[in-house]
Amino acid sequence: MKKDQTFMPRRVLLTGAAAMGAAGTAGLFLTGCTDTAPARPGAPAAGPGGRAAVKSSTFRLQPLTGDGPPRAVPARTPVRVEPILRMSGTGRRMLLTFDDGPDRAYTPHILDTLAKYGVRATFFVCGEMARANRDLLARMADEGHVVGNHTWSHPLLTELSRARIRAEMERTSEAIEQGYGEHPRWFRAPYGAWNRAVFQLGSEMGMEPLAWTVDSLDWTEPGTRTIIDRIEHGAAPGVVVLSHDAGGDRSQSVSALRRYLPRLLDDGYHLTVPRRPYA
Template identity: 55%
Template sequence: MKDDRTTPVRRTLLRAAAALGAAATAGCFSVDRARTPGGTAATATAAPAPGPPAIAPLKPSAYRLQPLTGYGPPPRTRPLAKPAVRRAPILSWDDGGRRSMVLTFDDGPDPAYTPDILRVLREHEVPAVFFVCGEQVRWNKGLTRRMADEGHVIGNHTWSHPLLPSLGRNAVRSEIARTSDIVERTVGAPPLWFRAPYGAWNRAVFEIGADLGMEPFAWTVDTVDWDTPGTAAITRAVREGAEPGAVVLSHDAGGDRSQTVRALRVWLPELLAGGYEMVLPDRAAL
């Protein structure tokens, strides 16, 4: 984890192990068992230094992907329709028989690694969904705008990446709503997709996410890049999990993501050459 902007996440992880039992009895639905807090991930850190100043806004790229239809700011005279409350997150994407996949990146944006990922995606004309943390957006608004300008979808990954089932409803709403607010202020449109940290949902999380106008979106392929297993291991995970409708989980922040960048440069052109198409999720198709 990063030492200055993501230290609140580590502090949350320290509390999370004790909260897991309570989360289970609350009906928590988790699709990311490998990332549940514990072990070496929950190490104590020193008190954080004051956060860094916001980076200078990046100049919009001349290259633009075709944005997802309807992703722009909704008409102010018509409120965004609230989705039905789900009891399980969307795990894969039914592409109607097309050989397509969805690429997703969590925990960013991070000026150390997100620009490299954006360059790889731009080189291959591939869109992705970036599930951002509000506290990261706060320090990287220019980079967040660049992600949206280049045709990528901005999703909600909470403000500080806590284990949501361990929190009360008011705290859960604050974590999610604050992130939706800063995303809308930064890119001009609210997030339409939400991903719970650690893949841990419960009834309150589903209800609050829907009330804020978002669909819960999970994954089918976990690269486990958060554990820095090596470029080859990350690449192998995507190769073995690739199939029509697959949703790939990677990370562009939260630690050293150089392995993620190197692996992306390997497996992405391989999948494209193998006939796969990378697409964005479409709310109208649900």
């Protein structure tokens, strides 16, 4: 059974973060051009609601308030006109990504399964959830996972002003820094809805836009078997799989991971985390 590389302790991960961000030529993300024209938003990919301790109306609609000035961020990235969709490079590499958490009811079980098989994943967290569960972000750092920005309250960004988009993204990056220990280098728009302002602001904050290739649609709670089938049938070199660890009842997502993960590994897939597509 193939496994991803051994987890790095958090202190090694954080001190080597800058080098890791620019390193590696295999498995780089290259899909997505750099221009200034707006991209067409994709179909919704995340369900409503939050973890048990945060009411859905609060999680999605809480007014924004300032938490102080933003911290220093990495150098500006290229401005894209579409999100990155898949990996390039050789080998049977795939990415597992989880949105909307961290949620204390489900995220620990997902982390336990990933740890059991020595696999790293990418978690696109919402700022309010991240602030309430900093210990889970610290665990993600300790176990070598990547944490990305998924906005503070999971709004439809294409309906917000530029100032509101910036606030959603900046507050979340600050929450990630406080719990994970470094600034996020990846961003995913809620519902897959991107526009020019989202790409430009993400670039200014040093984040690359990452979408997905295979949508498990687990947020619809279609049944564990259906989630497994969608991911196994969509498995292929370079794909990015979208699942959720919060935003509703994610027990099916937890159960599905326990079953499809060892099968993917037995099939020779190398489940890894994203690397920056530029030096």
